Amino acid sequence: MARIALRKDEILSEQGVGARHRAGLQHLKSFNYLPQEGEQMQLISDHISRVYSDSLEETVKSLLQSLGKLNRPYLTAVEEKLLSVLESEYG
Template sequence: MSAVILIPFHFNSDSSDEQMRSFNYLPAECQQVREVCDRINRVYLSGLGESVQMFLESLGKLKRAYLTQLEEKVLSLLELETGG
């Protein structure tokens, strides 16, 4: 079974600034989105389980350039679990 690559915030780390600016993201926010995308993808591809993948998919549907404090804590914990 091949891995499904999640593209959080409708972007990936290769997305152009023009694509991100279409969502009215500032240059600093574009970089922040890329970093969060990369983090979510690493955890998603580690295969921690269906419930974790569903949580990450829900983060991927957000249309904002940041994570809330709670979302950041959960993502950080998941990164620790995957060694990332």
């Protein structure tokens, strides 16, 4: 499961065994989300995190990672259906 820690001057992201990334806040791109959009992004992230596991099939992990990289605060109807199916199958 991916974990993200926000510190005063950096973000630490852990995405599985041995996959650790640090980024200074000055290097992060702002997407200028409204507060409500930011909350929606967090809900999507939480939803994906509930399903994600290192033991998943590679195709499933790739799909979840792709959904997590979207730069918009919503999922399309098809993306929501895919995530729902994955959650019922693996969550």
